[in-house]
Amino acid sequence: MIHRRAGRIQAAVVLILAFVPALLLSFPQPAHAHAHLISTDPAQGAVLQTAPGRVLFTFDEAVRGVPGGVQVFGSKGELVAAKPEVKGAELDVVFPAPLGNGTTVITWRVVSTDGHPISGALTFSVGAPTTVVTPPSNGSSAIPEVSWPLTLARVVGYIGLLLATGLVAFAVMFLPAESYADRPRRRVTVSARAAAAVAAGAWLTALPITALYLLGGGAGLLLEGATWSSLPLTEYAVATTVAAGLALAVALLRHGPTSRRRRLAAVAAASIAATAPALVGHTRAASPELLVIGADALHLLAGSIWLGGITGLVLTLPTLSGRGAAAAEVLTRFSTTAAGVLVALVATGSLLVWRILGSWPTPAGSDYGRLVLAKIAIVLTALAIAAWNRWSLLPRLKQASNTTSRQGLSRRVVRATAVEGAVLAVALLLTGVLVDTSPDGDPAPVGAQAESNPGTHTTTLGDITVQASLTPLARGPSTLTLRLRSASGQPAEGVAPPVIRLTSDTTTLGAVPLTQVSAGFYTAQVMLPVPGTWRMQVSLRVTQFANPVAELKFVVNG
Known part of the structure; x- marks a missing residue:
């Protein structure tokens, strides 16, 4: 009886050892963790001549919507009516009535295929940006x-x-x-x-x-x-x-x-x-x-x-x-x-x-x-x-x-x-x-060094020195710049472009789209809707396996 059972077990072991490697070699596609926002229409910080009838968010995999996951705020902080709909990898936000002139902020929250929520915010303007943006009363969309x-x-x-x-x-x-x-x-x-x-x-x-x-x-x-x-x-x-x-x-x-x-x-x-x-x-x-x-x-x-x-x-x-x-x-x-x-x-x-x-x-x-x-x-x-x-x-x-x-x-x-x-x-x-742990993960932030200018901070990610600036430090439109340098002071790059996320105690702007000006030099236009302490998370993949993260703090005036 025991010998027959052992024979069956050995046969099963042989089958596993024979077929598992074949299965591994037959499916080389990369795996995904959380979904990532890859584009928006209109783009972050865009200034449009006419108000759009809809805004489209595109992710790198299918997502699910959640009740109350999308909120739209006008230039005075008022809640704007919208009809969000998720179709596969796209979040489509339709406006029943035309948007007014000024800056609009859309906070969004969806759920990845792996069951974890992701969120962020999109800011764009019609006609011209609003000088002062009234913060949404409950627009926080930080990922808990x-x-x-x-x-x-x-x-x-x-x-x-x-x-x-x-x-x-x-x-x-x-x-x-x-x-x-x-x-x-x-x-x-x-x-x-x-x-x-x-x-x-x-x-x-x-x-x-x-x-x-x-x-x-x-x-x-x-x-x-x-x-x-x-x-x-x-x-x-x-x-x-x-x-x-x-x-x-x-x-x-x-x-x-x-x-x-x-x-x-x-x-x-x-x-x-x-x-x-x-x-x-x-x-x-x-x-x-x-x-x-x-x-x-x-x-x-x-x-x-x-x-x-x-x-x-x-x-x-x-x-x-x-x-x-x-x-x-x-x-x-x-x-x-x-x-x-x-x-x-x-x-x-x-x-x-x-x-x-x-x-x-x-x-x-x-x-x-x-x-x-x-x-x-x-x-x-x-x-x-x-x-x-x-x-x-x-x-x-x-x-x-x-x-x-x-x-x-x-x-x-x-x-x-x-x-x-x-x-x-x-x-x-x-x-x-x-x-309940994200495969993407967020490595522990490394230390940051404050410059004499409160709008500029420096940190080190791997062997690369990162200098981040945010000007002006005031509520409203602001310019973000990022400079990467090697130990010798020359412009440097990581294995992948840097990723910037901006968060305050009440509002999350999520990932900020960066524009590369030259080697090691990136910039972005952001709208800071509230004063207070803003945390800038800088992530840079320096090798295939190392992706250090630093957190820089900027005090924004009202």
Whole structure:
């Protein structure tokens, strides 16, 4: 029986090793993270002779609109009627009535394919720019950080989901059918039901928190029907599938022996619940979508079998150690299957990192990349513990000649397995955080040096010195200039053009389109609608993997 099972596992390993490289080489398209605005019509800062009837925003991938995501403000700060509509990668804002002369500010907010919101503002003028622009009363469109309740719900949801489904698989696949295993099976069943209840509650709780995150508002928005409609149907479908699949899987488990059909149904329900989260998140924004979603589903399934298996061993080995070779038999069954599970985890994890990040992460990369590296290190630690269990403790447990020796070795196996489970739980904590972390990331800002002129600041990004100026420092039209120099003082360039974002406490202008005047010299015209402290975020990709960011502060007068 064990030899046949080992043969099937080996065959599956060979298939994975044969086909995964072929799949990787067959789909070389780059992956995407958040959507990016690539153009607007009219352009940022444009001065038009006649008022446009519509404004078009074009992104580099499909986006979704959210209720109240677009607001248009006239030259006096009044709210202007508009009809926004999202079609694929375009946001079309239509004006029922002609715009008046002066400066118009449009704040926008949409949701990327990966489920994260992005926002910004567009400023243009009709006739001539307004000398003083009255700030919008509620025009802030800053992208909110993921709230800790949402991160907590994700972490608890993933740990509970993989633990519950893995325990169901352990009870069906690895525990003996004989009556002496009824007590260990009861422990596994009770634990699976408790984990399933916690997981279902966490996934359902995450729905309203996610809606507030997308809209960037407070809890009062939950009383509005439009808030609930802002969530895509896939979010509801995944949460419902997880909760229903878990409920069915644990309901089919019994403390005693069950029919083969019932066991298969429990495993099928658990598998559906475990793989459902692959339909949302960063995998939806990576290409090719079908391959990445499939890899994520297999990654989740393999993770659930591993986590549930080692937890099941901790729950059952102390009791089974007194039943002759029963403990060694269960451990052998799981260890044999675990070989194929670990191959699937490594193969699918490697594929997901490459397709989501577009390259292998480095310590100098984004927060997402650093979290991935931390998860890899933790999983490698768990692998080392599992190898010690498999190649050192298990052979000695099999060779134990008396009950006392078997019980002593079983206790050592249980302790090692418990440590392995704790390490995997940490990896799952990182998984929950990764779900709500942008692959683009924002590296920690580097220090900036203030010049004697308050309108000019200097910082260093990699080996390039960046000098940014904003003049005049007054509400209204202003000129932004950016000069890049090497260590020798010569004009310099990064791997890609610099990216500038302007934000105050009440207003976000988002990414500012730059015009290159010459090598290392960029300029832009901006409209600062409010006084106060404005933060200029300067991002420059200096190498293929390093993209340092600096934050410069300018005090704008009224």
